[in-house]
Amino acid sequence: MEPTSLGTVRTQIGTPVEYVQTRIPVDEVVTHAFAHALDARGMLTSPGNARYIITGEVLDLYCQLLVRPYGYARLRVSVVAAGSGEVLHSRVHTGERQSTAFIPGSGSPVPLLNGLTSGALQDAVDRSLDDPEMRSRLSPAPGMSGMQ
Numbered sequence: 001m002e003p004t005s006l007g008t009v010r011t012q013i014g015t016p017v018e019y020v021q022t023r024i025p026v027d028e029v030v031t032h033a034f035a036h037a038l039d040a041r042g043m044l045t046s047p048g049n050a051r052y053i054i055t056g057e058v059l060d061l062y063c064q065l066l067v068r069p070y071g072y073a074r075l076r077v078s079v080v081a082a083g084s085g086e087v088l089h090s091r092v093h094t095g096e097r098q099s100t101a102f103i104p105g106s107g108s109p110v111p112l113l114n115g116l117t118s119g120a121l122q123d124a125v126d127r128s129l130d131d132p133e134m135r136s137r138l139s140p141a142p143g144m145s146g147m148q
Contacts, residue, residue: 003027006117007063009109020113026061030075030121037125052088052138053080056128059092061121063113069099071116073124079134089134095123 003025009018022029034054038044060074078090097116102109128134 006061007065007113009065009113012066018108018110020063020110020117027058030056030058030061030125033121033125034129037122037129041129043129050082053082054078055080061117063117065102065109065113067101069102069109069112069116071097071113071118071120073117073120075124075128077128079138089131089137091128091131091134093124093128093131095120095125095127097123 002021004022006020006022006026008016009020010016034056035044038054055078057076059076060072063069063071073095074092075094076090076092079088080086081088097119099112099116102112
């Protein structure tokens with residue numbers, strides 16, 4: 001599969017009609033999503049000052065259109081102590097979004113699928129960064145700063 005591929009729009013019998021692509025590789029899209037989410041939470045620091053490093057693996061990020069447009073994200077997210085390399089927390093987080101049935105002939109479904117996939121990714125990122133178990137393991141102090 002191409003590193004920029006998100007999915008394929010198919011007819012009812014499975015014939016590909018359109019392909020959904022990102023402009024940059026999917027792993028970079030996910031990295032940017034985490035950077036923005038960490039920054040919005042005040043949890044992003046410069047690499048030299050970070051106490052923790054977030055690593056991850058994109059297990060799934062795709063969209064599909066059979067009857068209803070659908071976007072799905074599944075990420076394995078780990079938090080590592082910057083000094084020791086010890087994995088302090090690791091968990092798989094998911095996000096999914098679905099829309100009402102798409103009416104053929106009403107235009108391209110690609111923008112809708114992109115939006116659903118983006119929303120699913122944001123849900124998975126938010127769940128991972130707001131995970132109470134992760135936060136309790138990392139810092140008893142409020143605000144938990146120091147992520148990279």
